[in-house]
Amino acid sequence: MILVTRFFGSRGWYKFSRNKLSVFGLILVVAFVSVAILAPFITPFPRHAGAFVDFLNASKPPSARNWLGTDLVGRDVLTRVVFGYRVSLQLSVIVLSIAVPLGVIPGLIAGYFGGWWEMIIMRIVDVFLSIPSLVLALAIMGLVKPTLTNAMIAIACMWWPWYTRLLFNITRSIRNEGYVTAAEVVGASHWHILIKEILPNCVPSLLTKMTLDMSFVILLAAGLGFLGLGVQPPTPELGSMIADGANYLPNLSWIPISAGVAILIAVLGFNLVGDGLRDYFGVDV
Amino acid sequence: MLGRYLFRRACAAVITLFGVSVLIFLIARIIPGDPARIALGDTATLEQIAQFRKTLRLDDPLPVQYLTYMQGVIKGDLGISIYTGGAVLEDLQRTFPATLELVMVSAMLMIIIGIPLGTLAGRYRDSFIDNFTRLFSLIGVVTPGFVWAVFLLLVFAYWLEILPVTGRLSEGIPPPPHITGLFLIDSAFAGQWATFKDAFLHIIMPGISLSLASIGQTTRMTRANVGESYDRTYIEFARAYGFNEFRIAAKYALRPAMIPTLTILGLDIAIKFGGAFLIETVYAWPGMARYGVRVILHKDLNAIVGVVVIIGFFFVLINLIVDMIVAFVDPRIRLGSRAR
Numbered sequence: 285m286i287l288v289t290r291f292f293g294s295r296g297w298y299k300f301s302r303n304k305l306s307v308f309g310l311i312l313v314v315a316f317v318s319v320a321i322l323a324p325f326i327t328p329f330p331r332h333a334g335a336f337v338d339f340l341n342a343s344k345p346p347s348a349r350n351w352l353g354t355d356l357v358g359r360d361v362l363t364r365v366v367f368g369y370r371v372s373l374q375l376s377v378i379v380l381s382i383a384v385p386l387g388v389i390p391g392l393i394a395g396y397f398g399g400w401w402e403m404i405i406m407r408i409v410d411v412f413l414s415i416p417s418l419v420l421a422l423a424i425m426g427l428v429k430p431t432l433t434n435a436m437i438a439i440a441c442m443w444w445p446w447y448t449r450l451l452f453n454i455t456r457s458i459r460n461e462g463y464v465t466a467a468e469v470v471g472a473s474h475w476h477i478l479i480k481e482i483l484p485n486c487v488p489s490l491l492t493k494m495t496l497d498m499s500f501v502i503l504l505a506a507g508l509g510f511l512g513l514g515v516q517p518p519t520p521e522l523g524s525m526i527a528d529g530a531n532y533l534p535n536l537s538w539i540p541i542s543a544g545v546a547i548l549i550a551v552l553g554f555n556l557v558g559d560g561l562r563d564y565f566g567v568d569v
Numbered sequence: 570m571l572g573r574y575l576f577r578r579a580c581a582a583v584i585t586l587f588g589v590s591v592l593i594f595l596i597a598r599i600i601p602g603d604p605a606r607i608a609l610g611d612t613a614t615l616e617q618i619a620q621f622r623k624t625l626r627l628d629d630p631l632p633v634q635y636l637t638y639m640q641g642v643i644k645g646d647l648g649i650s651i652y653t654g655g656a657v658l659e660d661l662q663r664t665f666p667a668t669l670e671l672v673m674v675s676a677m678l679m680i681i682i683g684i685p686l687g688t689l690a691g692r693y694r695d696s697f698i699d700n701f702t703r704l705f706s707l708i709g710v711v712t713p714g715f716v717w718a719v720f721l722l723l724v725f726a727y728w729l730e731i732l733p734v735t736g737r738l739s740e741g742i743p744p745p746p747h748i749t750g751l752f753l754i755d756s757a758f759a760g761q762w763a764t765f766k767d768a769f770l771h772i773i774m775p776g777i778s779l780s781l782a783s784i785g786q787t788t789r790m791t792r793a794n795v796g797e798s799y800d801r802t803y804i805e806f807a808r809a810y811g812f813n814e815f816r817i818a819a820k821y822a823l824r825p826a827m828i829p830t831l832t833i834l835g836l837d838i839a840i841k842f843g844g845a846f847l848i849e850t851v852y853a854w855p856g857m858a859r860y861g862v863r864v865i866l867h868k869d870l871n872a873i874v875g876v877v878v879i880i881g882f883f884f885v886l887i888n889l890i891v892d893m894i895v896a897f898v899d900p901r902i903r904l905g906s907r908a909r
Contacts, residue, residue: 407585410585410588411591414585414586414589414839414884415589415592415877415884416839416843416844417843418846419843420596423865426864426865427868427873503713506715510850511846511847513865513866523715530851533723533727537723540719540720540723541720547713548711555707
């Protein structure tokens with residue numbers, strides 16, 4: 285709460301909500317998160333989220349019983365999409381909570397100390413950024429067992445350099461500000477300066493980038509799942525649902541359409557909120 | 570000054586490439602589990618595995634393995650692919666043109682749609698066309714390429730049946746003589762217009778799916794930068810001279826806006842090599858990215874390293890070319906002043 289008032293101010297909501305699109309995005313994000321958390325209570329057939337067969341109702345188009353139809357083995361698509369959200373949310377939150385600290389610390393060090401630190405850290409970042417994240421994550425997933433945990437580790441390993449670069453740029457630009465020099469003069473430790481003086485100034489950019497990245501991590505995970513290298517069945521995952529449906533086109537078209545639109549809604553929400561935050565804070569990420 | 574700048578950029582590119590090769594090599598070697606066991610599967614006998622470790626030289630220390638591998642790379646040898654049984658380099662040579670053609674078509678779409686649309690939106694801000702453009706680019710950015718791919722496939726190939734479903738050419742149509750490996754160019758050179766038309770119809774959907782996200786990105790970028798230029802006094806000055814709108818847009822508003830846009834364009838083109846992994850899978854496009862997916866699924870170490878290194882190479886190369894273009898376009902770099 286302190287964080288919220290500190291960075292958004294008392295008139296924060298007024299300023300943020302002036303852009304109707306941002307508010308729309310926020311509604312989508314809140315819907316996405318609450319649906320994902322409440323999945324077992326709000327879906328019509330919670331058991332269909334796992335390995336379950338009901339051949340009597342297999343491959344049925346949308347109807348009053350199954351709003352988004354059923355899949356090849358008779359599971360309710362709506363239920364699986366909602367549980368797919370749960371997987372996406374879990375994955376993107378954990379990926380970011382690994383990747384952000386992993387990227388922030390070297391970024392602060394490279395920007396603050398400069399010299400050799402900067403040389404070495406930023407070269408490594410360049411290397412990581414010169415291979416598309418999807419390709420590198422795919423290569424890793426190909427070599428390890430495709431489980432949710434491994435997918436999270438693989439994506440997090442690809443994601444930290446973006447934060448290093450962001451933090452490096454900000455730290456370098458505020459490194460010579462008066463308050464940093466003042467802290468140095470009174471003998472504050474490097475640690476104190478990095479965490480208490482510099483890091484708080486990076487929070488607006490960090491928050492904005494993290495919001496936008498929620499959507500990109502969801503996309504990347506869906507891409508992995510689509511190629512069969514993400515979370516494995518019977519766990520419902522939006523990317524692999526699209527791939528399953530696409531294999532039977534033009535039949536079962538309601539499966540890829542539902543899962544595709546579901547991804548679109550989640551990504552759109554985080555993107556709009558991210559754009560709103562970018563305008564709100566006036567940051568450039 | 571310009572020479573020195575480019576030289577520095579080129580050196581950085583070489584160092585980055587070296588790093589890419591080390592990184593992917595390390596990933597392929599230090600991942601838990603025996604690569605030979607992973608590649609051969611659970612049914613392989615101990616002798617087979619020992620033999621395989623020998624062919625891949627997996628028993629040497631890591632630096633030695635890396636040096637042996639790099640020696641091969643310099644001689645143009647990326648090792649043997651377990652999946653196809655052929656040389657990885659030959660596989661890549663065979664599949665690369667298809668991916669390049671796809672990436673080039675999609676890059677062209679991105680440039681010829683994204684930049685004019687962004688310029689229009691930047692010129693007429695908050696008008697109907699601006700709102701339309703923002704919505705269009707937003708939808709492009711938030712919908713993943715493979716979802717577009719599946720949607721387009723469903724609508725145009727299955728429901729309307731006006732475009733072919735998959736592949737690069739229809740059955741029965743012989744590929745054009747090999748000149749560049751890009752079917753559109755080769756068939757046009759050879760004057761085989763039926764082949765050209767067929768290849769063109771086949772590339773429409775994959776090309777569009779791969780470019781929609783980047784069209785959105787380019788439009789947004791151009792809109793923001795052009796919008797900024799229109800606020801400058803030199804535009805008013807040009808108006809006062811009575812230049813027509815087109816000349817003002819092209820010469821005075823777009824040119825300064827091109828510099829930040831170009832950098833993003835380069836990055837977007839390079840990222841397409843990653844996006845192609847998904848699009849080629851949907852359309853069974855016989856390119857390098859689909860080859861990449863296959864070898865990853867078959868845990869084919871040499872081929873995985875080969876594909877990733879090649880993609881890294883093009884990424885670095887494209888960014889280097891963009892840096893050069895920017896250096897020529899931007900008088901601040903070209904003339905060597907440090908005014909920024």
